[in-house]
Structures are given as structure tokens and as C-alpha cells.
Amino acid sequence: MAPPQAGYTLLSVDDNSFNLFSLQALLEQLPQCRVINASSGQEALEILGREPVDLILLDIQMPVMNGFELAQHIKVLPQAMDVPIIFLTAFYKSEEFVRQGFDVGAVDYLTKPLDNQQLLNKVRMYLRLIEKERQLRQANTRLRRELEFNRQLMETIPLPLFLKDADGCYLEVNPAFEELVGRTMPELLGKTCREVIAAKWCKTCEDHDQRLLAGKDQTLSCEMQIQRGDGSWADVVFTKSRIEVHEDDFTGIVGVLTDVTERNRAQQEITTQKALLESLLDSIPDIIFIKDGDGSYLGCNRAFEQLVGAKRAEVVGKTDYDLFEQELAAEFHRQDRVMLEHGQARRHDDWVTYPDGRRAMMDTLKTPYCDEHGQMIGLIGVARDITEREQLRQQLEQLSFTLDNSVEAVLIHSIEGEFVYANRAASELYGYTVEELRRDVRLWHVDRQFNPENTRKRLLAVRNKGYFTQEVENCTRDGVVFPGEVRVQNMQYGDQELFLVFVRDLTQEKFARQRRRELLAKKTILENMNDAIFIHDVNGQILEVNENMLRMYGVSAEEALSFDIARDYSAPDNDFTLLPTMWQQVVQGEVRRFEWHARRPHDGSSFYVDVILRKISLDERDVILASVRDITEQKQLRDNTLASLKEKEMLLKEIHHRVKNNMQIVSSLLNLQSLHSSDDARVVEVLEECQSRIRSMALIHEKLYQSDTLARIDFAGYVRTLCQNLFRTYKANAQAISLEVDVADVTFSINTAIPLGLILNELISNALKHAFADREKGVLFIRLQPQSGGRYLLEVQDDGVGFPAGFLLQGQGSLGMELIHTLSEQLSGSVRLGNTHDSGGYVVVEFEEA
Known part of the structure; x- marks a missing residue:
């Protein structure tokens, strides 16, 4: 057998490290094997809890937890209960211990001294078994997936599906089949088609099965009737094919049912509707016809039959040249071509002759005829006999000369809203030609109170008024709405009721x-x-x-x-x-x-x-x-106010200037005192510290009276000036001690600037005095940046000797440190200090503006 192809993890458990080393060296001769060592039962359980193991080699004699106890623990771990265990022992060799080993779940029990080749063979055998188990699990997984896929496929396919054996008995159906016939799969199992289809179709169904099983046909279809679960019958199309599974020596029939009951019902309804439509078309007095794109007639109504003197069956397939005089047929053909080329409805007036010789004027509307995809495949024509209207129009033309020269728009329309007359003024007013007004335009196109549905009803309601005037909204061809005054006169002309309308545009007047x-x-x-x-x-x-x-x-x-x-x-x-x-x-x-x-x-x-x-x-x-x-008074008041503010600003600047001068005097006095106390170094140091603190506060007042605004101080400039003063005070060598300042462009009020300046004075002074003692060079870093929530961070850091071990801000007996702590509390701040990893110390003050 070929060696295992996948990697394996072996767990070796023994309290003797030499045994572990020897066993690992031996087992790693096997390809694809990784050996993990555990020196106790507890360590083995921890390893099993965090990673999978394929085989366990377990020593029995171990302290705290022996091999038998460890095996019992392993067999209750979900992730390790099926892992094979081989016991290895030099002491527990009796049959009693061997049985105990197998009782606690071992697959083998080997005694020491071990035969290395025997152990390797044993391990190889178990690894092969493990590999086979892996392959079996993979095959089972694939099989389950395939079965689940087939099951879901059967259940999700909306068409009824079935599988029959060679005897015609149902072996499998899907939910759609169960729903159709109203029976479950267990009820249909072993049944034949005689249980579900009409008796007259059973013989046909069985013959088809035999032809498919005999290999005479690959697929057969036929329409039958099947009984539903509610007892009703459905029209279905059976489509069946032969299926063979050579591995199982199986031959059967697989089929799908298509319910065509609704389709058949729809076809019957279409046939009924077609007959109804033909009856309806025949009842319409207007002439109706349909042509294809080549001009051949596809259908017509009875009125058209009367026009051409032929039945519908005789008309279908004919052209205009077969039914009308050549000249008229050519005109009809030209009209058709124009309409089909432009794809838009067109209207024409033509004289035609009936078979009895009667002449009639036809108003014909031809519109595109499209298929279900919207593609134009022909035209539909509707023609109306307008002979009487044409004769009336000709009579009215005798009056047109007078009306055509009227400055007012004059129209005459029927009770249906069709214009029979329009003068030039009406043409100019509405934007249509006179011919368009008479032929295409209707009353509702120019008068917005009318529409095709209400025209007749509204005109019937107003005709009894005889003559009336009203203001209405009119509409031009371009859609422009304008107000108009209309005067309407109802009149009778022959047997036709007409309305004479005079229209005056009120746009300019309004x-x-x-x-x-x-x-x-x-x-x-x-x-x-x-x-x-x-x-x-x-x-x-x-x-x-x-x-x-x-x-x-x-x-x-x-x-x-x-x-x-x-x-x-x-x-x-x-x-x-x-x-x-x-x-x-x-x-x-x-x-x-x-x-x-x-x-x-x-x-x-x-x-x-x-x-x-x-x-x-x-x-x-x-x-x-x-x-x-x-605004004379307001300006005078404003000027007075500005002058007053300017005066107050000068006074404030003078106050700050005098405070700064007074502090300078105090600083000078302290300096003189330090000169007279030069024999006491401690006193001199204290006086210099006081001078430094006073100068830091004086600098605040100096910055205030030098600034454009007396409310806030530019703290970045203040920090740099303060550092220069302190360097001079403590005689710090600017070449030896490098100063790095990173201060944001921030301003503070005097309530914040004074305590913050004192804190900074103390921190810089301490650094210059103590950080660089006995050092030739150093770096002093000062950083001030805004933080979130309106707070600020001040950091002073050096690379000097750092703080002594155990140094605290308070309790040192230092006035400077006490000042830092007290002033930080005034700013609602906190102070932390310490030494950096390399060298030097740092102090960080986090505060908010007072």
C-alpha cells in the first residue's frame, strides 16, 4: 500500500525526557509525521484541547496521573475521544493490565523494551487506517452533499417530477408532484400511472413507458388528464425519458409534468373573444380594416365588406389593387407607405364609390399595428362616412368670405366638438392652419373645460341658453394657455345642431x-x-x-x-x-x-x-x-462708545505696564539683596528663584500691554522669551545645552497664563540647575499642545541625570515642587513625572484653561 499522502500529528506522552527524545527520533523517520511531546497527563490534555492529534503513544507509569487515568480523560473529550491510543509500558505487563488498557480505550498495548521496527510497523498500520478513515469521511461528506443537492433540486424545481422503475411503479416524486395529485410520496410509492391519470390515457402512458424501456425512443411527450387531490382534473403534458444507472444495473423512467390547464382555458377564451370581437366590429357602423406591412388585408368588418362588395374570407390576402380602382388604389398605397415610414397615425379624406354606384366622402384614420414586442407589422384603418359633413362644409364656405375677414376668431363646431368652420383669425390665435382646425382639431384641444368624454353632455346643457358669453381658458397648438372671452350662439343648420363661437384674446387686457x-x-x-x-x-x-x-x-x-x-x-x-x-x-x-x-x-x-x-x-x-x-444719532453714539473703549484700553495697558515695572523693581531689590548675601549660597539661591518667579509674572504683564488685545496672551512667544531669560539667569551655555520648543499657536487669559508661566519657570529652572550637572552637553525639550475636551498638555523633558529613585512631587521640602502641585490644581490639572528609558527626566502637566 502506498504511504500516506496527508500529514499526521502524533502525541507522545512520557514523564521520562530520554524516552520522549528517543521515541520522537524514531517516529520522525516516518514521512509526513509531526511528533508532539508531553511530559505529563495534564500537559497532554492541554495539547489535545488546542490542536487535533491523529495518534497517541502513551506511557502508563507516570506521577500524578498515570496512563490509564489519562486515557479515561481523553475518551470524554469530544475532540479526542476517537483518537487511537497505543500504550507503551515496561512494568505493567500482566494480562490484567493489558485488559485494563483495552478497557479504557487503547487500540494496542506494547511492552518495553520496544522493537523499533515492530513499533514503526504498528504506527504505519494505524496511520493507513487513519488515512482510510479520512477518505471514508470525505466520501461520505461528498455523498451527503450530492444527496442534499439532489433533494433540494427536486424540492425547488416548480415543475412536478417523478421517477419510475421498469415495472412502471413510482420510486420518487418531488413536492410539486405531491401537490398536484394531492398524495404524499409514501402513498405513491409502488403505485402505477393508473392511480393518477384518467383511465382513457392509461394505455397510452404504459405504451410510452414500454417504448422508452425498449430503447425505441429517447423522449416522448403527450397531453393527458391527471386527477388533482381535490378530485378535479388537470390538463398536463407528460415528457418522459429513459434513465440508466450502470453501476446499480438500474433502468427506469424519469419524467416531468407541465400543467397546461390554464393555457387550454386561455386558448378557449381567445377563441371566444375572437368571435366576440368580430361580432363587435361588425356592429360598428364605421369601416374597419387591418393590413400587413406589404399592404395585404389581414381582416375587416362587415362595413368594409359592404364597401368592396366581398366577404371577409375573400378580402383577406388581397391588396387595394384587387379591390379598388387603380388610381384610388395607388393613392391608398401611397398613404400607407407614408404612415409606415413615419410610424405615426395619419388622417385622410377620400371619395369612394360603393358597388351600387353611391359616392361617399370617407374620413380615414390609419394608425400603426404592432406585435407584442412593439414592432410595427402593419396598420389599422378606421373610416367614417363624412359625406353630410362635407356637403355642409361646402355650403358654409359661401359664408366664409365675410367671416374670414373678421378681426375676431370665429369657429363653428358640432355638438360632438368637431369644427366645421374656422376663419383666419382663429388660425392665427390658436396656431393651427385652417385645414388642421377643420380636419384634426377638436373643441377640447383649444378649450380646456372640455374633453372627449364630457363634450356632448356639456354642450347639451348649454344649448338651451341660446346665446351666452363667458370667460374661459384657451390653449394654443404649442400648449400656451391664455384667457379668452367667448360668445356662443346655438343654431340649427338643416338637421344638424351647430354652435357659432366668437373668441376674443384677453391676454393683453388682463x-x-x-x-x-x-x-x-x-x-x-x-x-x-x-x-x-x-x-x-x-x-x-x-x-x-x-x-x-x-x-x-x-x-x-x-x-x-x-x-x-x-x-x-x-x-x-x-x-x-x-x-x-x-x-x-x-x-x-x-x-x-x-x-x-x-x-x-x-x-x-x-x-x-x-x-x-x-x-x-x-x-x-x-x-x-x-x-x-x-444714522446720525447712531453714529455719534457709536463714536462715543469707541472713544470710551479706547480710553479704557489705554488705562489697562498702563496698569499692566506699571505692574510689570513694579515687579522689575522687586526683582532688582532681590538682586541687590542677593549681592549683600553672597556669603550665604542658600540665601542667594532662594533670592534668585524668587527673582525668576517674579520675572515670569512680569513677563506676562509685559506681553499683555504689548499685545493688540488685552484679553489673551500669545503663549508661544512668551515661552521663548521666558527660556531666554532663564538661560541668562542660570548662565546656561546655549551652545552646550540645546533648546527644542514645540508650542502650538495658542493664547491664554491672564488667569491661566500666570500660574502656567510659574509652573514652566519652575520646571525649566530645575532642569537647568540639576539635570546637566557635570555634563558638557544636553538637550532641553518643551512641548505644549491642545488636547480633546478643551484640555492642554505641557511637557518638559531633558536628557540629563534624571530624577533620583523614589522621587515624588510632594513631600520633598521643595517650594518649587509645592508650587507646581498647587498651581496645577488651580488649573484643574494633574502632574506626572519620571525618567525616560535612555536617560533624563520628564514632567507632564495636563490642565484646562481657568
């Missing part, structure tokens, strides 16, 4: 009325506005002003229009160079607002105004509307 109302409304608005109003043309000429303007500038209405804006209405101190550019911007559609020093022309008195310029449309042209509001 527009004029609307314009008058709009102008009156605009005038009222202008007069009631509180502001002075100027209306200019786009060139700057004053066109109109309101009463408020006359009162504000002290001029009359005549003077207001004659004066010039720059010369007469403006004080000389204005910047007139801005006006041309601003005016062009307003002409282009922008809205501009500005303050202006205005002047009254008569007394020369001046005042300040707020001006808004915007372009508007007035009387169908663009004009510039200027709204002017007197």
Missing part, C-alpha cells in the same frame, strides 16, 4: 390691468417705507423718490429729480472714487451697503446715512433701488 395693480402696489409700498428711497436708471439718473426722501433732504419733488447725487446730496469729505466700481457691482447683480456723509442742498447741513443699493425690475426694465436711512 396684463394691462395686472400692471396697473402692480404699479399701484409698488407706489403704495414706496410711500409707506420709513427709509428715504431713490430709484435710478442703470446710468445713475434719478427716476423717482418717495415722500420720506423729500422730508429727509428738504427738497420738493421737482427738485429731487433735477439734483445730482454727488454734487447736491453728498458732503465733500466722502471718498467719491469708490462710487463707479460700487455702482458697476450693483448693476451686475450684487447688493452693496455702506455709510455716507449726506448733505441737504438748500441749507448745506450734513448728516450720516446708511445706504443699501440693489438692482430690481420695475416696469419691465432694470433699475437701481437705493434705501437711505439717517
Whole structure:
């Protein structure tokens, strides 16, 4: 047998490491084998819990948990209960122990000393068995998948399916078959077709089965009747084929049923509907016919039969040349070609002759005839005898000359809404030609209160009025709706009832009325506005002003229009160079607002105004509307307020300047004191620290009175200046100690800047004093960045000696450290410190603005 092709994992369990090593070296001679060692039962269980194992070689004599106990534990693990176990022992050799080994689940029991070749052969044998088991599991998995696929396929196919053996007995059916016949699979098992189909079809069904089984046909189909579960009968088409399975020596019949009951019923309904449709068409007095794309007739109604003197069966397949005179047939053929080429319905009027010699004028509408896919395959024609209407039209033409020269639109229409007359004015009003109005247009096309369904009913309702006038919405050919006044006169002409209509377009009249109302409304608005109003043309000429303007500038209405804006209405101190550019911007559609020093022309008195310029449309042209509001009092109040604020700002700056100078004096006094105390180094150090703290606060006040705003301080500039001062104070060598500053562009109020400056002063001072002792070079890093939630992070770090072991912020007896802690609490902050991994120390203060 060929060696295993897949990899295997072997678990060796022994408390003796030498045995484990020897056994691993021996087993790894086998190809595709990986050996895992476990020195105790507990370790073996842990390995089995995290990865799969194919074979276990288990020593019996082990402390804590012997091999028998371990085997019992293994056999209750779901993931390992089926793994083969081979016991290996040098002590437990009696039959009693062998039986115990097999009782706890071992597949083999070997005693030491081991025969290496025997052990290898044993392991190879079990690995082959494992490989066979794997292959069997894979084959079972594939088989289950195939069976599940076939089952789901049978269940999901909506058509009824069945499988029969060579004796014609049902072996398998799907749910659709069960639903159709109203029986379950167990009920049909072993039954024949005589149980489900009508008796008259049984012999045919059995003959077909025999022909298929004999190999005379591959597939056979026929329509039969099958009994449903509710007792009713369904028309179905049986399609059957022969099936062979050579491995099982099986031959049978597989078949599918197609329920055609509804199809047959639909066909019967179609036949009935066709007969009904033919009867309906024959009852219509209009002539109806159908042609294919080549001009051959496909059908017609009885009215058409009467026209050509032939029956429907004689007409079908004929062309116009077979049924009409050659000249008329050629005209019909030309009309057909034009309609088919354009794919649009067309209407024609033609004189035709009946078999009895009677002449008639036919109004024929030909429309495309399409198949179920929308493809045009012919045409449908409907023709109506309009001889009487044509004769009436000819009589009315005698009156047309007078009516054609009328300036008003004149139309005459029937009670069905068909126009029999229209003059040129009506043609111009509605946008149709006179011929189109008479032939194609109906009343509802031009008068929106009518439609094909209500025309006759509405006209019957108004005819008793005799003569009446009303305003209605009319519609042109292009869809433009306009108001019109119509005067309608009901009249009788022969045996036909007609309506004479005069139409007058009210568009211009209504527009004029609307314009008058709009102008009156605009005038009222202008007069009631509180502001002075100027209306200019786009060139700057004053066109109109309101009463408020006359009162504000002290001029009359005549003077207001004659004066010039720059010369007469403006004080000389204005910047007139801005006006041309601003005016062009307003002409282009922008809205501009500005303050202006205005002047009254008569007394020369001046005042300040707020001006808004915007372009508007007035009387169908663009004009510039200027709204002017007197703001003299507001401007005076604003100027006074600004002056007061400026004065307060100067006072605040002076205060900060004096505070800074006073702190400088205090710092100088401390410096003098330190000179007189030079023999006490500790006192000098304390005085220098105090000087440094005072200078850090003085620097805050200096930055405040030097800044544009007295409310906030640019802290990035403050940090750099503070560092320069401290470097000078502690005589730090800028070449030896490198300063790196990463401070965001932030500003703080004085309530935050002073405590934060003191904290930074203490941290930098401590670093310069202690971090670089006995060192020639060093780096001091300062970082201040905003964080989320309105908080900030200050970090001071060096690469010096770092903090001593166990150093804490508090309890050191240091005023500087106590200040850092106290000031951080004022800023709702926290402080943490420590040493970096390489060298040096760091202090991080996280705070929020006070």
C-alpha cells in the first residue's frame, strides 16, 4: 500500500525526557509525521484541547496521573475521544493490565523494551487506517452533499417530477408532484400511472413507458388528464425519458409534468373573444380594416365588406389593387407607405364609390399595428362616412368670405366638438392652419373645460341658453394657455345642431390691468417705507423718490429729480472714487451697503446715512433701488462708545505696564539683596528663584500691554522669551545645552497664563540647575499642545541625570515642587513625572484653561 499522502500529528506522552527524545527520533523517520511531546497527563490534555492529534503513544507509569487515568480523560473529550491510543509500558505487563488498557480505550498495548521496527510497523498500520478513515469521511461528506443537492433540486424545481422503475411503479416524486395529485410520496410509492391519470390515457402512458424501456425512443411527450387531490382534473403534458444507472444495473423512467390547464382555458377564451370581437366590429357602423406591412388585408368588418362588395374570407390576402380602382388604389398605397415610414397615425379624406354606384366622402384614420414586442407589422384603418359633413362644409364656405375677414376668431363646431368652420383669425390665435382646425382639431384641444368624454353632455346643457358669453381658458397648438372671452350662439343648420363661437384674446387686457395693480402696489409700498428711497436708471439718473426722501433732504419733488447725487446730496469729505466700481457691482447683480456723509442742498447741513443699493425690475426694465436711512444719532453714539473703549484700553495697558515695572523693581531689590548675601549660597539661591518667579509674572504683564488685545496672551512667544531669560539667569551655555520648543499657536487669559508661566519657570529652572550637572552637553525639550475636551498638555523633558529613585512631587521640602502641585490644581490639572528609558527626566502637566 502506498504511504500516506496527508500529514499526521502524533502525541507522545512520557514523564521520562530520554524516552520522549528517543521515541520522537524514531517516529520522525516516518514521512509526513509531526511528533508532539508531553511530559505529563495534564500537559497532554492541554495539547489535545488546542490542536487535533491523529495518534497517541502513551506511557502508563507516570506521577500524578498515570496512563490509564489519562486515557479515561481523553475518551470524554469530544475532540479526542476517537483518537487511537497505543500504550507503551515496561512494568505493567500482566494480562490484567493489558485488559485494563483495552478497557479504557487503547487500540494496542506494547511492552518495553520496544522493537523499533515492530513499533514503526504498528504506527504505519494505524496511520493507513487513519488515512482510510479520512477518505471514508470525505466520501461520505461528498455523498451527503450530492444527496442534499439532489433533494433540494427536486424540492425547488416548480415543475412536478417523478421517477419510475421498469415495472412502471413510482420510486420518487418531488413536492410539486405531491401537490398536484394531492398524495404524499409514501402513498405513491409502488403505485402505477393508473392511480393518477384518467383511465382513457392509461394505455397510452404504459405504451410510452414500454417504448422508452425498449430503447425505441429517447423522449416522448403527450397531453393527458391527471386527477388533482381535490378530485378535479388537470390538463398536463407528460415528457418522459429513459434513465440508466450502470453501476446499480438500474433502468427506469424519469419524467416531468407541465400543467397546461390554464393555457387550454386561455386558448378557449381567445377563441371566444375572437368571435366576440368580430361580432363587435361588425356592429360598428364605421369601416374597419387591418393590413400587413406589404399592404395585404389581414381582416375587416362587415362595413368594409359592404364597401368592396366581398366577404371577409375573400378580402383577406388581397391588396387595394384587387379591390379598388387603380388610381384610388395607388393613392391608398401611397398613404400607407407614408404612415409606415413615419410610424405615426395619419388622417385622410377620400371619395369612394360603393358597388351600387353611391359616392361617399370617407374620413380615414390609419394608425400603426404592432406585435407584442412593439414592432410595427402593419396598420389599422378606421373610416367614417363624412359625406353630410362635407356637403355642409361646402355650403358654409359661401359664408366664409365675410367671416374670414373678421378681426375676431370665429369657429363653428358640432355638438360632438368637431369644427366645421374656422376663419383666419382663429388660425392665427390658436396656431393651427385652417385645414388642421377643420380636419384634426377638436373643441377640447383649444378649450380646456372640455374633453372627449364630457363634450356632448356639456354642450347639451348649454344649448338651451341660446346665446351666452363667458370667460374661459384657451390653449394654443404649442400648449400656451391664455384667457379668452367667448360668445356662443346655438343654431340649427338643416338637421344638424351647430354652435357659432366668437373668441376674443384677453391676454393683453388682463396684463394691462395686472400692471396697473402692480404699479399701484409698488407706489403704495414706496410711500409707506420709513427709509428715504431713490430709484435710478442703470446710468445713475434719478427716476423717482418717495415722500420720506423729500422730508429727509428738504427738497420738493421737482427738485429731487433735477439734483445730482454727488454734487447736491453728498458732503465733500466722502471718498467719491469708490462710487463707479460700487455702482458697476450693483448693476451686475450684487447688493452693496455702506455709510455716507449726506448733505441737504438748500441749507448745506450734513448728516450720516446708511445706504443699501440693489438692482430690481420695475416696469419691465432694470433699475437701481437705493434705501437711505439717517444714522446720525447712531453714529455719534457709536463714536462715543469707541472713544470710551479706547480710553479704557489705554488705562489697562498702563496698569499692566506699571505692574510689570513694579515687579522689575522687586526683582532688582532681590538682586541687590542677593549681592549683600553672597556669603550665604542658600540665601542667594532662594533670592534668585524668587527673582525668576517674579520675572515670569512680569513677563506676562509685559506681553499683555504689548499685545493688540488685552484679553489673551500669545503663549508661544512668551515661552521663548521666558527660556531666554532663564538661560541668562542660570548662565546656561546655549551652545552646550540645546533648546527644542514645540508650542502650538495658542493664547491664554491672564488667569491661566500666570500660574502656567510659574509652573514652566519652575520646571525649566530645575532642569537647568540639576539635570546637566557635570555634563558638557544636553538637550532641553518643551512641548505644549491642545488636547480633546478643551484640555492642554505641557511637557518638559531633558536628557540629563534624571530624577533620583523614589522621587515624588510632594513631600520633598521643595517650594518649587509645592508650587507646581498647587498651581496645577488651580488649573484643574494633574502632574506626572519620571525618567525616560535612555536617560533624563520628564514632567507632564495636563490642565484646562481657568
